[in-house]
Amino acid sequence: MLGGMAKNGLSIGEVAESTGLSVHALRFFERENLFLREIPRTAGGQRAYDPADVDWLVLCNRFRDSGMPIATIKEFAGLVRSGPGNERERLALLEEHERAVEARIAALHENLGIIRGKVTAYREHVRDGTAAGVWAPSGN
Amino acid sequence: MLGGMAKNGLSIGEVAESTGLSVHALRFFERENLFLREIPRTAGGQRAYDPADVDWLVLCNRFRDSGMPIATIKEFAGLVRSGPGNERERLALLEEHERAVEARIAALHENLGIIRGKVTAYREHVRDGTAAGVWAPSGN
């Protein structure tokens, strides 16, 4: 049977497969306490994840891709792990990240405008036959 | 006279001040060949920048802020340093970065949508009195 751990949960390899994370990264995340619970082990000592762990990892990937540092994910995971009662703190953390992402998008937009200006300038210089240095007098 | 290097150019401290980069970073950039020319030195061995160097650094900051790796900036700088004739390559590099930034913005937008979903869910839970765990059954 190649389909992992029979009935007792998902193997690390399966979770890696379905989250796009490497098995190394999954072990690293565990050391770093990013999970919402202790991952249980089989009799033989192998990790047995369940689908909720995968769902959380998928969300973690969104957090990571949107620039949330591991330390912040860890903090959020800690709040979730310590159970109900701190939802306001979780919300505050998420709102702060929301603002950070919005700010990042705005900054990228601004930078994109400048990059597009450069692209346009180079396109014109290439079209007009490469003569005047785009760089030097004003090209900047 | 606190105003730097009299007449022969801008000192590293002045350039740091006006670009927001540290003097360490400026020396690092030089070692890494990110400049468009060799930065000349005074008789005493101190760097003497000029305003065009500052303009370039400001553009570099845009590149860096928009996620361009130092290696790519170095590559672009190399093209500029090797003089006219390679404008097509410079353009290609810039266009590729433009696409990368667009892709990054799109990804951030998608992630933002998900983060907002989470924020909304938590806001409702906090408003309704913290009872049902946002996390656990379906909260994901």
Next chain:
DNA sequence: CTAAGAGCTAGAGCGTTGTCTAGGTCAAGG
């Protein structure tokens, strides 16, 4: 002239985010 504050070089150190290795152990098909 002198003292303080900038600058210089070479190179070590660091935070982040993993990846890889070594040296075994476990699980399951044949």
Next chain:
DNA sequence: CCTTGACCTAGACAACGCTCTAGCTCTTAG
């Protein structure tokens, strides 16, 4: 059984992008 491939732990290593240190020199106001 036995072989093969997935898994285990602990810890070394790595790429990126600076930052900091040590030890010395330059510049300049007073």
